[in-house]
Amino acid sequence: MSLAFENQGWRKYEVIWRENSALGKPTNGSSVYGNDYTNWSPDYATDGIVQKNDTEFFHSAFEQFPWIRIDLLEIAPISFIRVYNRKSLGHRFHDVAVEVSNNSDYVQRGFYQGPAANGEVVDIMCDSHTVARYVRLRIMKGSNNCLNIPELEIYTH
Structure with missing residues (x-):
């Protein structure tokens, strides 16, 4: 929900959101690096723990x-996605689309060009009136890419 306040010809906007709606929710990925779910599972991206070491974060295959x-698990209005980038090799997070769906047809509602810096926290705003059950982050450009996501949060209102 956005609130607007007017005072003497200027406006102040505040974004109000609930808690992280992605916390503990089911995940899946296009792939997992080396099929090693112990170290690189997509579930690490929504466990509430920002990267604590060099493993235990989502790492796709190249x-x-x-x-x-x-x-x-429910259709919700989405404000923005917050991504905690890896502490090293941060440049791998680039040209990322936020795509949403309520079934199997995805529509792009946000984009981050990047590349991100090591350890950067990236907020990707969604278009107004973004309402969905499924949220997908996908690299859109390049050929030898991988996603490294220690943690991501989805803020709804």
Whole structure:
């Protein structure tokens, strides 16, 4: 929900959101690096723990358009996505689309060009009136990409 306040010809906007709606929700990815779910599972991206070491975060295999999907388990209005980038090799997070769906047809509602810096926290705003159950982050450009996401949060209102 956005609130607008007017005073002497200027406006102040505040964004109000609930808690992180992605926390503990089901995830899946286009792939997992080396099929090693112990170290690189997509579930690490929504466990509430920002990267504590060099493993235990989502790491896709190297592919053209890697993605991670979160099932919010209900249709919700989405304000923005917050991504905690990896502490090293941060440049791998680039050209990322936020795509949403209520079934199997995805529509892009946000985009981050990047590349991100090591350890950067990236907020990707969604278009107004973004309402969905499924949220997917997908790299859209390049050919030998991987997603490295220690933690991501989805803020709804």
